[in-house]
Each structure stands twice: as C-alpha cells, then as structure tokens.
Amino acid sequence: MHLHVRHESEYTYDAPVALGPQTLYLYPRMYPYQRLLRYELIIDPLPSRVVRNVDVEGNVQQLVYFNHPTSHLRVTAEIELQSDEFNSFDFVLFPFETQRVPFRYPREVLDLLQPYLDRTGVTERVESWARQLAASAGWQTTSFLMALTQAIRQFVYEVREEGAPFEPEQTLIQRKGSCRDYTTLFMAACRSLGIASRFVSGYLFGNPQQEHQLHAWAEVYLPGAGWRGFDPTEGSIVVNRHVFLTSTAKPELAAPISGTFSGEANSTLRSDLLFV
Numbered sequence: 001m002h003l004h005v006r007h008e009s010e011y012t013y014d015a016p017v018a019l020g021p022q023t024l025y026l027y028p029r030m031y032p033y034q035r036l037l038r039y040e041l042i043i044d045p046l047p048s049r050v051v052r053n054v055d056v057e058g059n060v061q062q063l064v065y066f067n068h069p070t071s072h073l074r075v076t077a078e079i080e081l082q083s084d085e086f087n088s089f090d091f092v093l094f095p096f097e098t099q100r101v102p103f104r105y106p107r108e109v110l111d112l113l114q115p116y117l118d119r120t121g122v123t124e125r126v127e128s129w130a131r132q133l134a135a136s137a138g139w140q141t142t143s144f145l146m147a148l149t150q151a152i153r154q155f156v157y158e159v160r161e162e163g164a165p166f167e168p169e170q171t172l173i174q175r176k177g178s179c180r181d182y183t184t185l186f187m188a189a190c191r192s193l194g195i196a197s198r199f200v201s202g203y204l205f206g207n208p209q210q211e212h213q214l215h216a217w218a219e220v221y222l223p224g225a226g227w228r229g230f231d232p233t234e235g236s237i238v239v240n241r242h243v244f245l246t247s248t249a250k251p252e253l254a255a256p257i258s259g260t261f262s263g264e265a266n267s268t269l270r271s272d273l274l275f276v
Helices: 107-116 124-136 141-153 168-174 179-192
Strands: 002-024 034-044 049-054 060-065 070-083 197-204 215-222 226-231 242-248 257-262 267-275
Touching: 070 242, 107 215, 124 141, 124 168, 124 179, 141 179, 141 226, 168 179, 179 197, 179 215, 197 226, 215 242, 226 242
Parallel strands: none
Antiparallel strands: 002 060, 002 070, 002 257, 002 267, 034 070, 049 060, 197 215, 197 242, 215 226
C-alpha cells in the first residue's frame, strides 16, 4: 500500500515574537514492512538552521533554530511511504514461560526495559482490572493483550486535541477518553503485570475519525516478538495502516512540535492532516 501524508501545523501570534529552538518529531520511524519513499519538511519563516538527530529512544528528532522575529510559524511535513501487509501475529514467545502473565524478562534485556516498566499511574484499581482481564484470558500473554485492547475499545471515544493524557484510573472510571487516554491506560494495565510498554504517536489511515488528526497507540515488548503495536482505539493489533512518528516511555515527550517563544503575544494553533 502506498501512503502519502501531508501534515501542516501553523502557529499565529498577535504580535511579533522571537522563537526559541523548536523540537520536531515529524520524521517517520520505519519498520521491516515499511519503506520511506520521500520526505520533505517545509518551514515558514525560513529557519537559520535545522539539525536532525536520533534521540535517546531512537526517534528522529529535528531541532529548528530561528534568528529573526516573526508573527507566525508554519511547519509542513510531506511523507510518502510503502507499507506492505504482514501477519502481526507471526511470532513465537520465547522463553516459553513468557507466554503467560505475569512474567519476568530475561536478565540481558531487563535493565534496558526499566523505563518502559515504570509503574507511575498503576493504581490498585487499574491492576485489579488488568488481572481480571488476564484471568478471563486464561493468563495467556497474547490473549490478555487482545482482551485489554478490545475492552478499552468499548469505552466512549472523545476528541480532545489539547492537554496531557488523563490519569489511567480516571479513564478507567469514566470509561471514556481520547486515543492518548486509551493508550496511557493500556500502558498502565500492561505494566501492572510486568509487560514493558511505550506510547506511540503517528498517523492512522482508513479510519475517517482519525485520518485528520494525530493518533496514539501502544507498543509492548514481547520476548521473541520484539516491539509489537496494539491500538485500543481501533480494538486491534497494529497493521500496515499505521505510520509511526515517535515512541517513548513517557507520553509527554511525544509532542510533534514543542518549543518556546519570547515576547508579549498570544498564540493560536491550526493543524491540518491529510492522506492524499
């Protein structure tokens, strides 16, 4: 499948401002079944410098610098990629004891996974709910992950473009939220049973509700399978319709554009996302 994404964000200021360095996470991460064909980043006003790095979690990070006052900032990312079909369940969990939850990771990877096992947001209510789902799934790892994905899918979805994700327990109690709220709850439930998980930001093709805004889902690390994506908003395992931008242990680090400005001004944001 050939995908072409155009993502434009524009900040408008009601008085000239001096832009500080802006951090962009708008460069796609490639997976074995995906291939980047074209990438173009257009920034207005023209920056004095753009530095492309790989951050501590392996994401492509673009740092943008400016040296003149401006009353706007427009960032457009054009992405073309080939995303092939694949069998998301084509793996064998090994060591075999990891086929049941809860489990412990092999010593050689456990230290590396510690940030993704952090129990912040894991409350007694969240862990109890996760264990009920695991019990209903026979404590089988893959069955639990699908049961968790589909349970959250039954919540009431709401569009909430701004603000940090809700606390996992709040989403669980209210049984509603945005994709980032669903993802944060999914992560907490996984971590409560010792499954390393991370937050993923990107795009989703094929869902009219999601095609015009950034999307969020989760990945879990499974021995023998590596990082595998689960989308509780869709109620399914991740397939080739997802385009990855960034993945992180901490959802607050996944913003596509972040930075500061100096000056006495108010700002407004307009964002357009289009699959063409």
